[in-house]
Amino acid sequence: MLKITPYLGPSVLIVSIAGLWYPMLGYFMLLVMGTLFISSIFRGRWFCGNLCPRGSYFDYGIIKISKKRKIPKVLSSMWVRIPVFSLMMAFMLYRISVTIAAQNTIELIGMIFVSICLVTTVIGTMLGGYFNTRSWCNFCPMGTMQRFIGGKKYQLKMDHESCIDCKKCEKVCPMELKVRDIGNNPDCIKCGRCIEICPKDSLSF
Numbered sequence: 001m002l003k004i005t006p007y008l009g010p011s012v013l014i015v016s017i018a019g020l021w022y023p024m025l026g027y028f029m030l031l032v033m034g035t036l037f038i039s040s041i042f043r044g045r046w047f048c049g050n051l052c053p054r055g056s057y058f059d060y061g062i063i064k065i066s067k068k069r070k071i072p073k074v075l076s077s078m079w080v081r082i083p084v085f086s087l088m089m090a091f092m093l094y095r096i097s098v099t100i101a102a103q104n105t106i107e108l109i110g111m112i113f114v115s116i117c118l119v120t121t122v123i124g125t126m127l128g129g130y131f132n133t134r135s136w137c138n139f140c141p142m143g144t145m146q147r148f149i150g151g152k153k154y155q156l157k158m159d160h161e162s163c164i165d166c167k168k169c170e171k172v173c174p175m176e177l178k179v180r181d182i183g184n185n186p187d188c189i190k191c192g193r194c195i196e197i198c199p200k201d202s203l204s205f
């Protein structure tokens with residue numbers, strides 16, 4: 001986690017709400033997409049745990065109202081992730097393609113990004129409030145894309161010799177991963193919480 005990570009969350013609300021009046025704010029989503037695409041080539045889902053405004057919104061905002069129930073495993077299955085990814089991409093490309101011929105194209109495309117941001121924020125807020133905070137991150141199309149691009153990069157390493165099996169690492173993992181069997185899990189968001197809490201320094205990148 002970076003020093004800036006806790007302060008990124010409000011930008012999600014600014015784009016989702018103020019964007020309805022100022023559609024140009026939607027282009028912030030393009031900046032986010034471009035950055036995560038590049039970082040995923042080298043560090044997999046590192047962006048999700050360090051620079052994602054929505055992730056920060058969940059970790060430092062939604063955590064205050066979350067019931068913290070276990071995230072249903074089905075949300076991270078490819079049966080959910082591939083259709084969600086395909087639907088979002090198809091919706092975005094279709095809406096952009098029918099907008100290109102219109103007047104005010106730049107503003108209308110900005111509004112497409114704003115509407116996507118708003119809808120996904122509402123879904124993520126509801127899931128994060130009812131289940132654990134990072135429920136949305138289990139099937140987020142951008143997380144799925146990073147997983148496919150660089151899921152094997154920058155993996156968490158575990159020293160089984162020094163581990164005392166206290167399971168503190170698994171209690172703090174926002175993705176509810178089995179940290180002690182982390183292997184090459186491509187859905188680790190590299191937040192580093194498990195490393196910070198481990199009393200035996202058994203975990204590292």
Ligand code: SF4
Pocket residue numbers: 049156169172173174175176177179182187188189190191192193194195
């Ligand atoms: S395994 Fe560790 S670094 Fe990866 S998501 Fe869980 S807590 Fe964060």
Ligand code: SF4
Pocket residue numbers: 162163164165166167168169170179180197198199200201202203
């Ligand atoms: S916190 Fe460290 S010592 Fe405890 S189970 Fe996790 S890796 Fe092992």
